[in-house]
Amino acid sequence: MTHREYFQKINTWDSLSKLILLSLSVLQITRWLILPQFMDIYYHLLSAWGFNQTGGYCGWDFWQYAPFGRVHIYPPFFQILLALLMKLGFSTVFLAKLFEAVTPVMFLIVLWQFVRNNYSQALAFFTLVAFGSAFAFYLSLINHIPSTFALIFGILAFDQIFKQKILRAVIFLAFCFYTHIGVSWFFVLTLTFYLIGDKQYRKSGFLILLLTGILVLPILIKQISALGLVSVIGLNLGEKFFCQIKIIDYFLAIGGLFFALKAKGKYYLFSSLFFASFIFLAYPYRFFSAEGYLPVIFLSAVFLLNLWERCKLKAALKKIFVLVVFFLLFISPTLSLSKSTQRWGAICGIKFSDSVLTGMLSAKGYTMWFPEDYLPAAALIRANSQEGDIIYSNLGILGPVLGSISGRATANALLTEIKTSQSFNPLLTSKIIVLTKDINYVFLNNLVKAYNLQKIGETRLFVVYKNPASLFKIKVRKASVPFWMIFLIIGAAVAGFWINKGRSSHLEKNKK
Secondary structure, eight states, rough: OOHHHHHHHHSSSSHHHHHHHHHHHHHHHTTGGOOOOSTTTHHHHHHHHHHHHHEEEEEOOOSSSTTTTTTTSSOOHHHHHHHHHHHHOOOHHHHHHHHHHHHHHHHHHHHHHHHHTTTOOOOOHHHHHHHHHHHHHHHHHHHHHHHHHHHHHHHHHHHHHHTHHHHHHHHHHHHHHHTTTHHHHHHHHHHHHHHHHHHHHHHHHHHHHHHHHHHHHHHHHHHHHHHHHGGGGSSOOOGGEEEEOOOOHHHHHHHHHHHHHGGGGGGGHHHHHHHHGGTTTHHHHHHHHHHGGHHHHHHHHHHHHHHHHHHTTHHHHHHHHHHHHHHHTTOOOEEEEEEEESSSOOOOOESSOOOOOHHHTTTSOOOOOOHHHHHHHHHHHHTTTOOOEEEESTTHHHHHHHHHHOOOSSSOOOSTOOSSSSOHHHHHOEEEEEEEESSHHHHHHHHHHHHHHHHEEEEEEEEEEEEEOOOOOOOOOOOOOEHHOOOOOOHHHHHHHHHHHOOHHHHHHHHH
């Protein structure tokens, strides 16, 4: 075999795709030391710890805003998964790093396989190229792990819909609702739009929506009943006033939308995803950079595929096209916008090299893992408190962070849009007080004297105090759904998944 023949043999779409997948996976593993890089994982770890205290899923969050707590409406799938792994002996730190490292790779593999199996190997490759263009979207997959799992479940649901495996599609779509609120409705809207335009799947599709609605009634009732406890003040306003826009990618997506609509049923899913993505428009960050960016990836891939079909017969155009792919994978500029509470501000700036590969190679991104501070503080907390005691920090995020690592409830809370059940003084109810070193010195002295706090240690960033006067303990609630029932539900889902039979794939339909 000559070198030319060997190169032609290996130069397939799948080979190129696997090269991208391998590169991103290796680079993701190299980020292990700086993971976890976002605060949300600590919220889920602490919730998992609470589930283990109560013996199953609990609809009352007694582990935050302790000792009084608040209603718990977050979809529990990911937290239950963490709780079960913690029961097997895995440490919270390991689980935080593991899921932030593995989840985006899982998503990318599922995304590639879905497009490859239901459309073509070439489109699957260009989907990876479009994905590789957006570092912000990649970061969102790490930062919002339940959302990423829900995206995976939604993609798998459509994969089963195309194969006419109704029960499997229902199971995956139901898992979306038990994993993330926003993404679940995103896929419901997508399926609704899709069924309007594609008669072949209309009957089975509406049956899937009906059956899914029945299965998710418990979580929907729980969430609707707690709407009065949601506070607009606690919402993450930063997501409303910041976004990163991939201008070139959006131009590609607009071209891809034209080709998708022109092809009618073949790419109708991608246009349906695009129209459904406007559900995230209230939060520009999520619309432009996170979950709402998924259809941009698909539509950009459609445009690139059509562009390739027009360029491949001419050598000069092929070289230009290769440069376009290289540009997306290694440069891909981003426009960043910010907004004050009154009006949109000036352009924050343009990141001229903001692809996934360049971002990972240059170690872009923040980290929420400071072992030289967290681990000694957690050791101090465990040594000077009992399991039912409560911790508090003047920096709100530190409570859940140190609580999840030390195995203690906190008077602080993340996702503060869900209000506490009653007002209370966290300094009085907490056994351990963690104060940042940048706190005003005079205020600190007055605080220590007023509450008779005893210093038990310090780290580089904060000082840890004990409040000997506090007699409050957490009030562990009874599990709403015990673990034995959860195992039965999982068993039923697995059984339903494997007994379901299917017919043809979307790819086979397109070939007809």
